[in-house]
Amino acid sequence: xxxxxxxxxxxxxxxxxxxxxxxxxxxxxxxxxxxxxxxxxxxxxxxxxxxxxxxxxxxxxxxxxxxxxxxxxxxxxxxxxxxxxxxxxxxxxxxxxxxxxxxxxxxxxxxxxxxxxxxxxxxxxxxxxxxxxxxxxxxxxxxxxxxxxxxxxxxxxxxxxxxxxxxxxxxxxxxxxxxxxxxxxxxxxxxxxxxxxxxxxxxxxxxxxxxxxxxxxxxxxxxxxxxxxxxxxxxxxxxxxxxxxxxxxxxxxxxxxxxxxxxxxxxxxxxxxxxxxxxxxxxxxxxxxxxxxxxxxxxxxxxxxxxxxxxxxxxxxxxxxxxxxxxxxxxxxxxxxxxxxxxxxxxxxxxxxxxxxxxxx
Amino acid sequence: xxxxxxxxxxxxxxxxxxxxxxxxxxxxxxxxxxxxxxxxxxxxxxxxxxxxxxxxxxxxxxxxxxxxxxxxxxxxxxxxxxxxxxxxxxxxxxxxxxxxxxxxxxxxxxxxxxxxxxxxxxxxxxxxxxxxxxxxxxxxxxxxxxxxxxxxxxxxxxxxxxxxxxxxxxxxxxxxxxxxxxxxxxxxxxxxxxxxxxxxxxxxxxxxxxxxxxxxxxxxxxxxxxxxxxxxxxxxxxxxxxxxxxxxxxxxxxxxxxxxxxxxxxxxxxxxxxxxxxxxxxxxxxxxxxxxxxxxxxxxxxxxxxxxxxxxxxxxxxxxxxxxxxxxxxxxxxxxxxxxxxxxxxxxxxxxxxxxxxxxx
Numbered sequence: 001x002x003x004x005x006x007x008x009x010x011x012x013x014x015x016x017x018x019x020x021x022x023x024x025x026x027x028x029x030x031x032x033x034x035x036x037x038x039x040x041x042x043x044x045x046x047x048x049x050x051x052x053x054x055x056x057x058x059x060x061x062x063x064x065x066x067x068x069x070x071x072x073x074x075x076x077x078x079x080x081x082x083x084x085x086x087x088x089x090x091x092x093x094x095x096x097x098x099x100x101x102x103x104x105x106x107x108x109x110x111x112x113x114x115x116x117x118x119x120x121x122x123x124x125x126x127x128x129x130x131x132x133x134x135x136x137x138x139x140x141x142x143x144x145x146x147x148x149x150x151x152x153x154x155x156x157x158x159x160x161x162x163x164x165x166x167x168x169x170x171x172x173x174x175x176x177x178x179x180x181x182x183x184x185x186x187x188x189x190x191x192x193x194x195x196x197x198x199x200x201x202x203x204x205x206x207x208x209x210x211x212x213x214x215x216x217x218x219x220x221x222x223x224x225x226x227x228x229x230x231x232x233x234x235x236x237x238x239x240x241x242x243x244x245x246x247x248x249x250x251x252x253x254x255x256x257x258x259x260x261x262x263x264x265x266x267x268x269x270x271x272x273x274x275x276x277x278x279x280x281x282x283x284x285x286x287x288x289x290x291x292x293x294x295x296x297x298x299x300x301x302x303x304x305x306x307x308x309x310x311x312x313x314x315x316x317x318x319x320x321x322x323x324x325x326x327x328x329x330x331x332x333x334x335x336x337x338x339x340x341x342x343x344x345x346x347x348x349x350x351x352x353x354x355x356x357x358x359x360x361x
Numbered sequence: 362x363x364x365x366x367x368x369x370x371x372x373x374x375x376x377x378x379x380x381x382x383x384x385x386x387x388x389x390x391x392x393x394x395x396x397x398x399x400x401x402x403x404x405x406x407x408x409x410x411x412x413x414x415x416x417x418x419x420x421x422x423x424x425x426x427x428x429x430x431x432x433x434x435x436x437x438x439x440x441x442x443x444x445x446x447x448x449x450x451x452x453x454x455x456x457x458x459x460x461x462x463x464x465x466x467x468x469x470x471x472x473x474x475x476x477x478x479x480x481x482x483x484x485x486x487x488x489x490x491x492x493x494x495x496x497x498x499x500x501x502x503x504x505x506x507x508x509x510x511x512x513x514x515x516x517x518x519x520x521x522x523x524x525x526x527x528x529x530x531x532x533x534x535x536x537x538x539x540x541x542x543x544x545x546x547x548x549x550x551x552x553x554x555x556x557x558x559x560x561x562x563x564x565x566x567x568x569x570x571x572x573x574x575x576x577x578x579x580x581x582x583x584x585x586x587x588x589x590x591x592x593x594x595x596x597x598x599x600x601x602x603x604x605x606x607x608x609x610x611x612x613x614x615x616x617x618x619x620x621x622x623x624x625x626x627x628x629x630x631x632x633x634x635x636x637x638x639x640x641x642x643x644x645x646x647x648x649x650x651x652x653x654x655x656x657x658x659x660x661x662x663x664x665x666x667x668x669x670x671x672x673x674x675x676x677x678x679x680x681x682x683x684x685x686x687x688x689x690x691x692x693x694x695x696x697x698x699x700x701x702x703x704x705x706x707x708x709x710x711x712x713x714x715x716x717x718x719x720x721x722x
Contacts, residue, residue, distance in 0.1 A: 023696065025617020027589070031515045050514075092518050092541075097472035097509040102460035106467035106653075111458035148458040153411075154392045157453055180453075228388070256386020270693055274647040281642050286635040289688075290651045292467075327650070332631055335384065 005089045012062065020058040021356055022269045024051060031094070032059050033086065038093040040075035042314040043323035048094050050265045053308040053359045060313045074316035098293075105294050107145040107152075112178075116144055119174050122200060127192040129168055131302040134235045135190070136324070136360070137168040138262075139296045146260065146294075146328070147174050150229070153330070155258050156180050159228040162251050164244050165215050166233035166262075167193045173200055175231075176208035185223075187213035215243045216344040219250065224341060227251045231260045233295070233326075236267040237355045241276055243344050249283055249331075250339035257333045259285070262295045264326040266308075267358040284337040287329060294328035307359040324360070366450045373423065381419040382717055383630050385412060392455070393420050394447065399454040401436035403675040404684035409455050411626045414669040414720045421674045435677035459654075466655050468506040468513075473539075477505055480535050483561060488553040490529055492663040495596045496551070497685070497721070498529040499623075500657045507621065507655075507689070508535050511590070514691070516619050517541050520589040523612050525605050526576050527594035527623075528554045536592075537567035546584075548574035576604045577705040580611065585702060588612045590619045594656070594687075597628040598716045602637055604705050610644055610692075611700035618694045620646070623656045625687040627669075628719040645698040648690060655689035668720040685721070 009026035017023050028051050035048035046056045060076060063069040068082035098104030110116050120140050129135035150156050156175060163172040163186040172186035184207060186197055197210035230251055234244035248259050263276065280287060299318050303309050370387035378384050389412050396409035407417045421437060424430040429443035459465030471477050481501050490496035511517050517536060524533040524547040533547035545568060547558055558571035591612055595605035609620050624637065641648060660679050664670050
C-alpha cells in the first residue's frame with residue numbers, strides 16, 4: 001500500500017508539472033495534500049503549501065477531476081474517496097508553531113512604541129494599491145519589523161539608504177521616522193506615493209527625498225556606488241531581479257554594503273529561487289539571511305482580476321486573514337562585487353511583471 | 362571630521378585584515394566599535410559584532426595598542442581618547458529588538474509541552490562536550506525549535522532522517538520523541554552519545570538507531586540516496602562542509618529532499634560564507650532559509666583551552682550568558698543535484714576542524 005501512495009505522489013507531481021509547466025516534487029504534492037487537510041480555505045492552502053499559486057491551483061484542479069477533493073460552499077475538502085486514498089499514509093495536518101507575540105518573525109515590532117504608533121497613524125492615509133504597478137503593500141507591523149531588523153544589524157544609523165520601488169510599503173518613510181539615517185532616497189514609479197512621502201518629509205522635517213522613477217530605466221550615473229544600504233521588494237521575474245535587485249547592488253559604495261529584498265514561494269518556484277541565488281552568487285554578494293514568512297501582505301483590491309483568483313477552484317475572495325507572505329533576504333557585498341545597471345525598457349509592458357510562475361500581477 | 366572618521370574605519374579595517382589574515386570591511390569595524398559601546402563583556406562583543414572571533418580579538422588588540430579601549434576588571438571600555446575620537450560620528454549602541462518570548466527564533470519552543478518537558482528531563486543526563494571532537498551542544502530550547510521548524514515544513518512525518526554528527530545536540534533523539542519519523546539513523550564519532558541514544562531508544566521504544574561513524578570516511582554505499590531529510594552541525598572548515606553537508610546531500614533520495622545545518626559568523630567570515638554558498642549552488646541545491654541566531658550554544662568546559670580564549674584581551678570566562686550563536690540553513694535538492702561522497706581521511710587531525718577563521722576548536 002505504501003508503494004501505491006508513493007506512486008500516487010510521483011504520478012501527481014509529474015502531471016501537475018506537465019500541466020502547470022512548473023516543476024514540483026512528490027514532496028511538494030504531499031505538502032499540498034497536507035495543506036488541504038489543515039484548512040479548507042483556498043488562500044490558506046496556498047500559504048501552507050509553500051508552492052507557487054499556479055501549481056496549487058493546477059493541483060486542486062487535477063484532484064477535483066479525480067474526485068479526490070470537492071468544492072462545497074466555496075471551500076475545499078477531501079471526498080470520501082480522497083480520505084480513503086490518504087488514510088494509509090497517515091498524512092497529518094501541518095503544524096504552525098510560530099510565536100504569536102512576534103507573528104513568527106522573532107522581532108518585537110512594538111520594541112520602539114513611539115515609532116510604531118506614529119507609523120501606524122500615518123500609514124492609514126496611504127494611497128490604495130494599483131494593479132498597473134503590481135502593488136500590494138505589507139502590513140505596518142511588517143514595515144516596522146524590517147526597520148528594526150536592519151537597525152539590529154547596524155544598517156541604518158548614519159547610513160545613506162536607497163529604496164527602489166515598493167514604496168507602497170512606506171519603508172523609506174518608516175526608516176526616516178527613526179531620524180537615524182544620514183540620507184534616504186526613494187525611487188518609485190507611482191507619483192501618488194512620491195507625493196505622500198514628500199508631504200510627510202516636509203511636515204515632519206525628515207531626512208527623506210522621494211522621486212518618480214521607472215526602474216526599468218538605467219539608473220542615473222550619479223546614483224551608482226553612492227549608497228550604504230538598499231531595500232526593495234520586486235515583482236518576481238528574472239527581469240525584475242535585474243531591474244530591482246541588481247540595480248540596488250550597483251548603487252552600493254563598497255564591499256561590506258548591504259541589501260534587503262523580499263521573495264516568495266507564491267509567485268516563484270524553487271527553480272526560480274535557484275536562478276536568483278545563482279545570479280547573486282555570480283555578482284559576488286553573500287546572502288546572510290533568508291527569513292521565512294517575514295513579510296505579511298494586506299489583501300489588495302484587484303485580486304479578483306488576477307490569474308490566481310480566476311484559476312482557483314473555489315473562486316472566493318480571502319477574508320481578513322493574511323495569506324500572501326514572503327521571505328526576506330539580506331545580502332552583503334564582497335570585494336569584487338559586480339555593478340550591473342542595464343536598460344530594461346526593451347521588455348515593455350507585462351513581461352516585466354509576469355512570467356509563467358507569477359499569478360498575482 | 363566625518364572624513365577623518367571614515368579614514369579611521371578604513372585604516373583599522375586594513376590593519377585588522379592584515380594582522381588577522383581575515384577580510385573585514387570598514388562597516389564591520391564600525392559594528393565592532395558599536396558592540397564595545399553596547400557591552401563591556403568580551404563574549405557579548407563577539408556576539409553583537411557578527412564578525413569572526415579571531416577578527417574581533419585582533420581588533421581589540423589593535424584598539425588597546427592605540428589606547429582607544431582599555432581593560433579594567435576583566436571588562437573592555439573605551440578610553441577618554443576613544444570616546445573623543447568617536448563622539449563626532451554619533452556611534453550608537455546596537456539595538457536588540459528580538460522577541461523575548463521565543464528567544465528571537467519566531468518559533469514557540471513550548472508549542473508541544475509534553476515533547477518539551479520530556480526532552481528537558483532526558484537531556485540533563487547527556488555526556489559532557491569533548492574538545493577532541495569539537496563538541497559544544499546547543500540549548501534544549503534550540504533542539505526543540507529545530508524539531509518544530511522542520512515539522513512546520515512537513516519535513517518529519519513519515520520521513521527517513523539521517524543525523525550526521527553533532528548528536529551532542531541530541532536532535533535525533535528529540536526527533537524520535539515526536540514518534541513521527543519513519544526512521545532515524547544517527548551517525549557520530551562519539552561512542553558515549555551513540556550509547557546514550559540507543560539506551561533511550563530501547564527504553565522508550567523509539568524509531569531510532571545510532572552508530573559510531575567517523576564522518577571523514579566515505580559513507581557506506583547503502584546509505585547513499587536513501588534518506589528524505591538530513592541534519593548536521595559541522596565544524597566550519599571547507600573540509601567539514603564536504604564531510605558533513607555534501608555527504609548529507611549525497612544521502613538524499615531525490616529532488617525535493619531537504620537538509621538542515623548550522624553555520625556561524627564566529628568561526629567563519631563572510632568570505633567563507635560565500636564559498637559555502639558557491640559550493641551549495643554548484644551542487645544544485647537551493648537555500649530556502651538562513652535564520653539568524655537560531656542556535657544558542659551552552660558554554661562548553663574546554664573554552665579556556667581554545668584560541669578564542671587565549672587571544673582575548675580580557676581573558677575572562679563567560680558567565681551564564683549565551684554568547685555563541687549560529688545561523689540555521691535549510692536547503693532543498695533540485696533535479697540534477699550532485700551526490701559527493703569523498704574520503705577525507707587524508708586531512709588527518711586538526712585540519713578537519715581548524716582553519717584560520719576557526720578559533721573555538
